Amino acid sequence: MASRKRCLPGDNGEQDGPLPACKQVKSGEKRHVAALILARGGSKGIPLKNIKKLAGVPLIGWVLRAAVDSDMFDSVWVSTDHVDIEKVAKNWGAKVHRRSPEVSKDSSTSLETIQEFARLNPEVDVICNIQATSPCLHPFHLKEALEMITLQNFDSVFSVVRRHQFRWQEVEKRPGEFTKPLNLDPKKRPRRQDWAGELCENGSFYFTKRDLIMNKGVLQGDNGAYYEMLPEYSVDIDVDIDWPVAEQRVLRYGYFGRDTPELVRLMFCNVSGCLTEGRIFLSVSGEEMVSINTRDTMGIRMLQREEVEVVLLTSSSDPVAQSLADILGKRTGCQVIEVGEEPLDDLKPLVEQRKLQWKDVAFMGNDKPDVSCLNLAGLSAVPGDAPVVAINAAKYTCHSVGGKGAMREFAEHILLQKEKAKSQMKQDRIDSSSF
Structure with missing residues (x-):
């Protein structure tokens, strides 16, 4: 099974697949759905990380290829402040939104940048913010997640991955300070196969309707849902040490295009x-x-x-x-x-x-x-x-x-x-x- 699609708590979403409480709605109106990749030039961890070659392809090229080949978007955009990133984005089939200096600072948030894009592109009804550092994203992930908005009428859908990690409370390292378990009972430590684990945002993508972004200032609404990605597709790159690991993962699980052969002869x-x-x-x-x-x-x-x-x-x-x-x-x-x-x-x-x-x-x-x-x-x-x-x-x-x-x-x-x-x-x- 490639993924699981579920409602958020409160939506009766405790099983896989289409849910009774997630009423599927087909709207007669045509929505403009845009993919938006944020790619600022001033990465502190890895300089110009977004266009550094990963397994022979610019990092941003992996997600642009998946977005374009999904055939689910009316437009695919890269928001950037850097001319070299702009050139790469255009080579990979994207339009370019040259973001303003106000949203290009180290302190600028993703939401502020997305809101600027939405103001300048009023025809866009649904925005899918795709993280440039998620190179194992495939077209089917985007297709299935978008259908949760277009067919099931959620106002937002974001990607998660299931983790099996025991968490403990952080404390000051002083005498008499003791940590406490946050998600387990040490007297009854579950085996991995007996524990469902926890769902964690992996940041691969966030689908959000325009109203939430502009009027409520959020990417995840009350009528939202998560889309579960399998761990092998959940890759993120923040620092140099992540790079060789990500390269091996993308060679095995990455998306290489529509015409990738099953067997080269x-x-x-x-x-x-x-x-x-x-x-x-x-x-x-x-x-x-x-x-x-x-x-x-x-x-x-x-x-x-x-x-x-x-x-x-x-x-x-x-x-x-x-x-x-x-x-x-x-x-x-x-x-x-x-x-x-x-x-x-x-x-x-x-x-x-x-x-x-x-x-x-x-x-x-x-x-x-x-x-x-x-x-x-x-x-x-x-x-x-x-x-x-x-x-x-x-x-x-x-x-x-x-x-x-x-x-x-x-x-x-x-x-x-x-x-x-x-x-x-x-x-x-x-x-x-x-x-």
């Missing part, structure tokens, strides 16, 4: 700039040479062992890389294809011959000619030193640069997505057998 990889580092070595005799990293060749073999066909791409404009590809192709058994100025024109027939769709294809490129393939492939990546035009088109940006392990990194990413798909299919079978 074919991978195209540019030799120049991906398997090489862009440098040409000259011998004393004037012979040109390039190098290749053994980690990258191991990445190719890892994919081949998992029955992923790897095709190496070269260009007539780079004869040195072409010679390397021929040697590498013989050693690894990879087919080598020469592509022209628009690689997509040469690769489409290969995909069709194998009776595959582009969502079943992975592509690794490194420059402007590769943009069409990077956009079209189910999984796509560029090395960490690729130009911005290629980075913006790719679904994953490697930490490693070209010729220094980028191919190996992308291969591991592909295989992790394959593992995720297998686990999900297994879980789906378990869920279906329980009915």
Whole structure:
């Protein structure tokens, strides 16, 4: 089960699913529903945290991708005071609200910023404030939560996660000061499996009707509800120490887009700039040479062992890389294809011959000619030193640069997505057998 939707106490909400007391109401009037991500440039914990790369994607890109792909919003916005955040937001399909200095201070609250946005956008009836630091958010979370407002007539819905933590009262460290339990009886400590735990806000999102925001000055009303997210999707990033943990979590549980393949069967990889580092070595005799990293060749073999066909791409404009590809192709058994100025024109027939769709294809490129393939492939990546035009088109940006392990990194990413798909299919079978 992906989530639980419940009413707040007082609404008779003590069971899963649609509730008798949560009367479902379909309104004939058209509501304008807007997603709003607050992304101030002055983060103290991690400078420009909102656009720092997490698993190859700007942090804010994870939630923008989920919001856009949910198809539930009439508009998707980023509220920011920083030009670099504005550029990233637009690249990921969002409109930008340039917030005023009055709501860009360290002391400014989220509510004040949301109220400013609402004043300047009077057509918006429902605002979903999505936290930029929640990279494991999926479109289905937003869809199910919004339906609680549009179909069940709640005035607000916010996300929670279930925690199993015993809490104790904080006291001054002085003689005679003793702590007390807040949510347990020490004489009857429950086992985890016998205790339902407690619901805690995880901050992923807050859906709120305009009236609550503007007239009552709150994000959660009396006629509100919570939406429970499973712990694996509940990730927050505040300080540097959170980053590596969040990166591993998002690689396993993050949302990578509509066309993320269940199983990649074919991978195209540019030799120049991906398997090489862009440098040409000259011998004393004037012979040109390039190098290749053994980690990258191991990445190719890892994919081949998992029955992923790897095709190496070269260009007539780079004869040195072409010679390397021929040697590498013989050693690894990879087919080598020469592509022209628009690689997509040469690769489409290969995909069709194998009776595959582009969502079943992975592509690794490194420059402007590769943009069409990077956009079209189910999984796509560029090395960490690729130009911005290629980075913006790719679904994953490697930490490693070209010729220094980028191919190996992308291969591991592909295989992790394959593992995720297998686990999900297994879980789906378990869920279906329980009915």
